[in-house]
Structure formats: C-alpha cells, structure tokens
Amino acid sequence: MNSLPDTASPLYEKVKDYILTNIGTGKWSKDSKLPSENDFVTALGVSRMTVHRALRELTSAGFLIRLQGVGTFIAPPRPQSTLIEINNIAAEIVARGNRHRSQVLVLEKITPTKELSLSFEFAKRAAIYHSVVVNFENDLPVQLEERFVNPSLIPDYDKQDFSKTATYDYLMQKTPVTEVEHIISAIPADAETARHLAIDVGACCLLLHRRTWTGAVVATISKLTYAGSRYSLGSRYSPSRKS
Amino acid sequence: MNSLPDTASPLYEKVKDYILTNIGTGKWSKDSKLPSENDFVTALGVSRMTVHRALRELTSAGFLIRLQGVGTFIAPPRPQSTLIEINNIAAEIVARGNRHRSQVLVLEKITPTKELSLSFEFAKRAAIYHSVVVNFENDLPVQLEERFVNPSLIPDYDKQDFSKTATYDYLMQKTPVTEVEHIISAIPADAETARHLAIDVGACCLLLHRRTWTGAVVATISKLTYAGSRYSLGSRYSPSRKS
DNA sequence: ACGCAGGAAAAGTATATACATGTATGTATA
DNA sequence: TATACATACATGTATATACTTTTCCTGCGT
Incomplete structure (x- = not known):
C-alpha cells in the first residue's frame, strides 16, 4: 500500500x-x-x-x-505578509559603491530613565550603555543612530571604537538575536536631530525604533532616524511556499 | 551532571x-x-x-x-534580514477592535503619464485604472490610498464598490501576487494630502510605495500615505520560532 | 435533562537501538 | 612516495516502545 x-x-x-x-x-x-x-x-x-x-x-x-x-x-492560506527587510546601513552604503563614515557623538554609561528601564523590562533600575552615532554616505549625514545597550549581554560596549567598527556589526557579532521588534514612523526633526543630519528643523524624518532580544532578555534598543529626503527603506520580495 | x-x-x-x-x-x-x-x-x-x-x-x-x-x-551571524510585515490596513483596524470605513474619491480609467507607463513596464502606452480612497479608523482618516491597476489582469476594477470591499481584498482575491516591491519614505504632506487626511500642510507622512507583480507583469502600483502622527508600521519577529 | 466520570483518540515527548552515510586519519602495501 | 584500505567518529535516518497531555464523546446516574 x-x-x-x-x-x-x-x-x-x-x-x-x-x-x-x-x-x-x-x-x-x-x-x-x-x-x-x-x-x-x-x-x-x-x-x-x-x-x-x-x-x-x-x-x-x-x-x-x-x-x-x-x-x-x-492551514488557511498565508496572511498577506509582504515583508520589508531592514539591513545594516553601513553595509548598504558600501554595497551601493559609496563611502561610509561614522562619527561618534556619545558613548557612555548612564542610569536609564524609568521609561527606558521599563522598555528594557528591567526589574530594578540598572546602568546601561548609551551611544549616539551619525552615519555618513559620501560625507552626507543620512542616519542618526541612538542605541541603548544591555551591559549584562555586551559588557565592553563603551570600550569600542565605533568610528572603525559599525555598532551594528559589533552587536551582531557579540550576541545572537532571537527576536526583533520594529516600529517605523514619520516625525518632524527636532533641533538636535536637524543639526546632526544637516536638515531643517521640522523636516520629515523616518524614525525606526528597534528592540532586540537575546532569549528573554532585551539586548538593545535603537532609535534610527533617517533624513526623509535622503533615505528610504526598500525591498523586493517573492512570496514562495517552499520550506 | x-x-x-x-x-x-x-x-x-x-x-x-x-x-x-x-x-x-x-x-x-x-x-x-x-x-x-x-x-x-x-x-x-x-x-x-x-x-x-x-x-x-x-x-x-x-x-x-x-x-x-x-x-x-x-553559524556566522545572520545577514540580519529583520523583517517588517505590511498588512491589509482594513484588517488591521478591525483586528484592533476599531471600526473601518473607506471613502472612494476617484475611480476611473486613465491614460498614464509616460513615467507611470514606464513603472508598469509597458511597451506601449495603454489605459490603466486609477483609484483614490481614504481609509478611516473610527472616523479619523489614517491612510490615503492611490492605486494604479493593470486592466489586463483585473478587468472590472472600475466596476467595484470599494466603500464595501477593500481594494486590497479585491485585488488579492482577483490575482495572485508573485512579487512585491516596497519603498518606505517620509515626506511632508502636500495640500491635497493634508486635506484628505485632515492634517496640516507640511506635516510628516509615511509614504509607502508598492508595486506588485503577477508573473512577469506589473499588476498594481500603489501609493499609500499615512498620517505620521496617527500611524506607524510595526512588527515583531522571531528568527528562531516557527510559523 | 443535566452533569459528571471515564475511556478513547490524537498529538507531544522521551528513550533505546540499529543502521546508513559522510569525513578525517592512520597504516599497510604497491 | 603515493595509493588504497581500515577504522574511528561524526551526523543522518528509521523503528519500536512507552508514557504524557489534551480533547472529545459516550454512557450512566441523578
């Protein structure tokens, strides 16, 4: 049979x-x-x-x-999950054949605000790393990158030279990501952001808010701000039903 | 042990x-x-x-x-293809327990501009369908949806009542999508957009530009504009988990 | 009619065992 | 020296068996 x-x-x-x-x-x-x-x-x-x-x-x-x-x-037919891929900006810039450079504005250990501590799902208020980096494509600033990093997973974050290694590469290499949360929104640039991205105050920016987990622990929280006029997130995707 | x-x-x-x-x-x-x-x-x-x-x-x-x-x-660190899922806005609104309503502003057959014809990868200039719809969540406009549709794939598009059936549902039901292209950017609202979304001129909007293919043929081109203050695209993704 | 107990059925987990298949390595032989 | 073979070890596959967990249904008693 x-x-x-x-x-x-x-x-x-x-x-x-x-x-x-x-x-x-x-x-x-x-x-x-x-x-x-x-x-x-x-x-x-x-x-x-x-x-x-x-x-x-x-x-x-x-x-x-x-x-x-x-x-x-x-199973019912797949929900219309059309996907956008979010990649490493440094790698993207290089892949386009342009020159990538980054400038470290802040790299410090701070005591988080209550809200931030909550986002990290901390029981107690514990110190975290904080970095602010501007990423340039051919000397034009395209992304303002603010990260908060859990020291229990990435202990030497503040000892790195992020003008040489991209924060992203460093984090990926240091700890496996088991879960990612993304929120994309559009916001006007505040004075600080405008200055670093060399755009007008109030100009449209793409804000990408990202949290990553390693196991049950929140590893990083990132706020990536893109100059709306200079950058967009794109993808092309072929749905296929193969394992 | x-x-x-x-x-x-x-x-x-x-x-x-x-x-x-x-x-x-x-x-x-x-x-x-x-x-x-x-x-x-x-x-x-x-x-x-x-x-x-x-x-x-x-x-x-x-x-x-x-x-x-x-x-x-x-395994070497994954190329971090962290994904954002873009879903049907009508379904999302309903899933949140809110009321969805749509208002059809335009539904017509037009002769495309040269640029649009190029986006459709047409050899010759051929007529296409054009629709503009506003989507409301609890009577608050959240998305302005402009679509261009290839009549050779979806012949009766202009005969539908899109205040009852979402354009998205209709298209999905009519033709299988084999490929999707997405571009997300942040732009200031022009006068037209501002009026339909009931926001200020120049306010930040998320613009989602989408092309879908059925086989080698471009089926639809959509420009989805979200009021930046009222909407964001979010996702949570587990590389390790199933389904 | 109603509720409950218990059993049947179905998927989920865990183990022991056996053999298959691919790789590296050391040794004997031409 | 170089090739072939044997061997050890690694993952891959297949089975039999046993038990667990969850759900559904049926029949019995009130």
Missing part, C-alpha cells in the same frame, strides 16, 4: 511530498481533518515517528495546523 | 536554551567545534535523539551549521 515516490530522498521527505501533493490536488478538503498519524502509519507502512516528523516539519513550515487531542488540519 | 533549567518546557527546548545560552556567553568560540551529540548525551544525561532534535531545530533556525562526519559549528 505504499504510494510514496521512490526517489533517493529520505523517507520523511517522501511523506512530506505525499502530503503536500494531496493537499494540492484537494484530496483532503480545506475544512476536514487529515488522517491521524496512525492512519498514515498503516496507509504508508512507515513508523509513527517518521510520520510525526513529516507532519511536524510541515506544521512549522506553515502548511498544517495541529491540535493535540484533536487532529491535523490544513 | 544536568545543568538544564527546570522550567516546565519540554526537554529538547531546554537543551536548545542551554546551547543558545552557551553560544551567547561565548563558551564555545566562533571557530571551534561544538561538542558532538554523544558529548551532550553524557554531559546532560539525555538521549541522543533529544539532543539531535535540539541541534536539528537550531540548525534549521540558522544558529548552527552541521556537517555529517565532521561536526557542529556556530
């Missing part, structure tokens, strides 16, 4: 293909339940662990939804 | 945490080999299959690189 293809791929991949094919041809309707793991075991003649692995991977790839005690179902 | 946390999570998750933590603290250097599966078995007192699952999931999440016959290594 084995209707699996006889390619050279491992068995659990064959089971995945078998299931994907049958979803595609509508063998199982969108609402009804898929066969249980044990059904597949008898139908395909493979062990339950192998079926389980196939189903688990299809679930994590977003094709299926599984409920313990209930069964396995076809 | 079990140094795993005693939370309520499954064992393979604890092993994953254990490994991620030790990567974070630099216990294993970036170049050297991680302990083998059997090393973990004796060090942590769990079965090899459990270790294997932990390592496999960390690998598929991009933290590790494994070579059969060689060993397990720390």
